[in-house]
Amino acid sequence: MAAYAALVSLTHIIDNLQLHPCPPISLHIKQVESLTEKICFLLEFVEAYNPHLGYTTEADPLESRIADAAYAAEDVIESHIVDRITNCGEKISSDVLYQALETLIEEMGLIEKVAMEIKGRARVEHQLYRPLDSLRYPSTVQKSSMIGADDVKLQMMDKLTSDCLGIQIIPVVGMGGVGKTTLARIIYQDQLIKDHFDICAWATISQEYNIREIFVEVLRQVNISEVGQESEDELGERLYKHLFGRKYLIIMDDMWDIDAWDRAKKYFPDNKNGSRVVVTTRLSNLASELPGSSSLEMELLDEAASRDLLSKTVFGEKGCPLELVMIGKKIARSCKGLPLSIVVVGGLLAKSKHTRQFWQYIEENLNAIVNLEDDERCLKILHLSYKELPVHLKPCFLYMGAFSENAVIRASRLVKLWVAEGFLKPMSGKSFEEIAKEYLKDLIGRNLILIHEMGSTGSIKSCRIHDLLRDLCLRQAQKERFHTASPHRIVNGKRRVVTSSRKFLEGMHRFVNSRCLAFSVGEGFLFPSSIWLFWNLQTLIMPHVKWLTLLTDIWHMPCIRHVQFEQLHLPDPPSAQEDIVSRNLQTLVGILNFKCSQRVIKRIPNIKKLQIANVGLDHDKHRLSNLDRLDKLESLRCNLHGEVNPINFPRSLVKLFLYIEESQYWDDMLDKVGTLPHLQKLTLSNGSFREGQWETSQGHFSSLKCLTLYECLALEVWTAESSHFPRLEKLDLCDVVNLKEIPLGFAEIPTLRAIRLINCRNSVAVSVERILKEQEELYGEAVLDVHTR
Secondary structure, three states, X not given: OHHHHHHHHHHHHHHHHHHOOOOOOOXXXXXXXXXXXXXXXXXXXXXXXXXXXXXXXXXXXXXXXXXXXXXXXXXXXXXXXXXXXXXXXXXXXXXXHHHHHHHHHHHHHHHHHHHHHHHHHOOOOOOOEOOHHHOOOOOOHHXXXXXXXXHHHHHHHHHHHOOOOOOEEXXXXXXXXXXXXXXXXXXXXXXXXXXXXXXXXXXXXXXXXXXXXXXXXXXXXXXXXXXXXOXXXXXXXXXXXXXOXXXXXXXXEOOOOHHHHHXXXXXXXXXXXXXXXXXXXXXXXXXHHOOOOOOEEOOOOOHHHHHHHHHXXXXXXXXXXXXXXXXXXXXXXXXXXXXXXXXHHHHHHHOEOOOHHHHHHHHXXXXXXXXXXXXXXXXXXXXXXXXXXXXXXXXXHHHHHHOOOOXXXXXXXXXXXXXXXXXXXXXXXXXXXXXXXXXXHHHHHOOOOEEEEEOOOOOEXXXXXXXXXXXXXXXXXXXXXXXXXXXXXXXXXXXXEEOOHHHHHHOHHHHOOOOEEEOOOOOOOOOOOOHHHOOOOOEEEEOOOOOEEOOHHHHXXXXXXXXXXXXXXXXXXXXXXXXXXXXXXXXXXXXXXXXXXXXXXXXXXXXXXXXXXXXXXXOOOOOOOOHHHOOOOOEEEEEEOOOOOOOOOOOOOOEEEEEEEEEEEOHHHHHHHOOOOOOOEEEEEEXXXXXXXEEOOOOOOOOOOEEEEEOOOOXXXXXXXXXXXXXXXXXXXXXXXXXXXXXXXXXXXXXXOEEEEEOOOHHHHHHHHHHHHHHHHHHXXXXXXXXXX
16 A cells, blocks of 8 residues: 555655765754654554454545655655755755655644544454464465366367377467466476477467567577567567477467467468467457367356365365355355456465454455456455555555566566565564565465466566456556655656666666666666765666776665676775675675675675676686675675685575686585585586596585586586485586486485486486486386476
8 A cells, every 4th residue: 555655665765864874965853753753653553454443434535645745755855865966065955855844744743643533433453464474375276276177178188189280279268367377377387298299388468469579488488599689570480490390389378369360370380290379368259260179168167166266275175164164155156256366365365364253254345246247346356355465565566567467577576676665664683675575475375476487496486467466456556546646756666766778867866866776778888976876776787787897886875785787897895984884785796806805795794696707817816715704695606717716605505606617626616515504506517527527425415406517518427326415306417418327316316306408418318217217116107307408
């Protein structure tokens, strides 16, 4: 909600000004105290406010007043900062700022009185939601969400694997939220389907599609990542040539316009080998225009399937308690068989206390909206789940409407944006990024955000949001004026988050209050020497900028959290002002010749992700001698050139990517790497092994889940037992052209699920076959997913 987001954001502004060593302006101490006192009271009021628990609807217009006042205070402060900076140090009177804030403090005082009156008349009850520490996202949702669609799944499997050799177009039709995409994705990920086709690719079309971008995405999925400025037709021709002669499956998800098919179909060759194209759409008339076989219709669930899906979403396999069975049936019936509504309501119930009182409240509200039209009814049901969200999750959910329809969103990017927007409230002992990740998991647990892909270490790599829920975000954000709460605010928060380099360069001074700068620029870009003026900057991402040198100003930016370039010369911190510490800095990516000196370590005590290149090119062998003192470091990527002194790695590492020259040996370094207790992902690139052999040791790599060897050309013999990699889940070998075989002991690693071979010897593939046979003998089946190319 806008009021909560506005109050928390204003708190951050005031706190950062007070803590900044060189703030652009100073606020009067009495005004700071008065503002802080009123903000705290209003935050407590907004957090406690929940209409069905006793507060009346008279608080709703009050929320708008709260938001307007908080946004206005932020605008006054930030506008004064802009005026102070753009006047190049000329004295700007503080009287205007003081009087403007006095007016707003008076307004907040009036609001506070009204809130106290409402609170006095209200009946306050305990919060119905579990604490964050107990939250988790259910593992049953993906499987249970296909309950009641077994017949359609079997029909699609039959069509995909039938003996018909000509290319077949298979339309899947049904209303929004009925499960078309879920069905297609479950089948797409099925191992039988993966084994049946040579090539599988997924393309999301949506209403505002771009055929060229669709071709780019499909080409990337078939391992053609080198895509230049080719036209739509040129990319289509590349796709055609790659698909020609191969048995392929293409999923075209969420098609709204037959024109999308007409422009793409000529690049799907009919190889007469059983290739298939699946098209999901809400439009029956569009499906009828597609050539080939009849459509598969996704129907609404019957009452029995609805009850089953609701029960599994809320309770997993435990089953519904007897005292909630009857009311649960009513809730399921009120969802009118729409799976999306059922799993979203189920996600709400799963996160609440399982009391008849709360379930009765949900059932009564659902019962009031069951007779509306399909689309409107669905949105009303979804809105109920939004209404019942804890207040701290509402801004995060509404923010999802800022992404384009059907967008796949990197979780790391979403976390940075939530932090930059300033609507996350601090928690003792946790960084804002940790808080944001917990919020993301909570929203996933409520089925309001969907997991798109998991990372190799078990974290959420990317996510997405159903288009109906995105519609809800847009409607509710507009209703609450979430992004446009004052006439001076720029839609979608772009005053805080700048993603256009042209806008930035045209009026840099207007963005000095920005919390996030993320954009690409061409060669020859000169970064402004006045970067320190961005007093509140938290995230600086310029992924395609090379050989840039920042001035020492970067060390005078205490709010900075994430710095990411392709190649960046990071200057040594200045010897003066030793007391300035970048305690918030967590990410440094693309750093050239990083020097891990005592002075640097002191400045970045909480760094978690570090990517450095060209270590050793300047013949300084001691650059990383203190690396192990970065005891919060979780992810390290390091390119080592020439002779480098032995490195001691931080024991906190979870992910490690290492590149060394072919003249250097891995042996000594791996003895240290193998002992890292928390290491889950390891990539080794290039380098040599003494006598071409790698022999691992007992007790090493105790937590490793993902191991990648890339261009390790000198490796010939690998000796290892299953106990040496007790938790390994995935092994990738790419261009390891001289390795003779994978150790047979890998068959006995109980966690191993995938092996990928790219450009390796045939004897390595043969050794994988032996591993598969050994697994069959040991476990009765081979559980490995093997990909070779």
